Amino acid sequence: MRKDYKIFGIKSPFRGWGAIFILVIAFISCRGKRDPGRVYMPDMAYSRAYEAYAQNNLKQDGINYVNYPVDGTIRRGDLFAYTLLNDSNGFKMAAGIKSPLPVLDSNQMMEAQRLYNINCAICHGANMDAQGPLATSGLVGGIANLKLDQYIKEPEGQMFHVVTYGKGNMGSYAAQLDRKQRWMVVQYVKSEQTKGSNSGKDSSNIKTSAKDSSSTAKK
Numbered sequence: 001m002r003k004d005y006k007i008f009g010i011k012s013p014f015r016g017w018g019a020i021f022i023l024v025i026a027f028i029s030c031r032g033k034r035d036p037g038r039v040y041m042p043d044m045a046y047s048r049a050y051e052a053y054a055q056n057n058l059k060q061d062g063i064n065y066v067n068y069p070v071d072g073t074i075r076r077g078d079l080f081a082y083t084l085l086n087d088s089n090g091f092k093m094a095a096g097i098k099s100p101l102p103v104l105d106s107n108q109m110m111e112a113q114r115l116y117n118i119n120c121a122i123c124h125g126a127n128m129d130a131q132g133p134l135a136t137s138g139l140v141g142g143i144a145n146l147k148l149d150q151y152i153k154e155p156e157g158q159m160f161h162v163v164t165y166g167k168g169n170m171g172s173y174a175a176q177l178d179r180k181q182r183w184m185v186v187q188y189v190k191s192e193q194t195k196g197s198n199s200g201k202d203s204s205n206i207k208t209s210a211k212d213s214s215s216t217a218k219k
Ligand code: HEC
Pocket: 116, 119, 120, 121, 122, 123, 124, 134, 140, 141, 142, 143, 144, 146, 151, 154, 158, 159, 162, 163, 167, 168, 169, 170, 171, 173, 185, 186, 189
């Protein structure tokens, strides 16, 4: 007659020691939820190759490996680096920098407008008259009204300089917009500045345009 084995009082289909062995394995194998327990084939769980941006000790091991691109590396298809420094001298010299872009066609101009509306309109306003939500709510002070004469006259290179490095309460947009996109936005600003109330620059228009600009300035 077959004898029943009991473990902790429960009838077990296994024979005594076998069942205890299985229980022990079961307990060892699941310690914590975050702990993988014993790794059978470590190569599958942990990469043996060096991960590109992860910490490594290669330098200490005497292996010359450069984690980051060499200074001055230019992404394929990108424009040459902008080398003027972020200081008053750099800003002055920026006046002489010309946009490397040709005149944008209407599709590219629409893209430039899109970039302006995403990145700049929140402060400068869609009409560039410093009426963006951050300006009217008073959250950011001193926002430049790009429709003013001094900004209409500002050379494109200096605008690019400001968009690249930021100025006063305006931050740098170098991380959000690549060089080409920054030049596109600058071209868009330049083309829009003279549209609307401040346009007519010839003498016959001076009176009306002066009136228009003062009325927008008061708004
Ligand atoms: C957080 C609000 C804010 C955003 C967003 C912003 N600006 Fe400005 N911008 C300012 C302020 C404030 C000034 C005035 C800086 C000063 O003169 O101290 C300014 C000044 C400027 C000037 C005048 C530069 C000069 O030489 O005085 C230009 C041109 C300009 N911004 C373009 C842009 C463009 C293009 C974008 C989008 C890529 C942008 N701004 C996004 C706040 C902003």
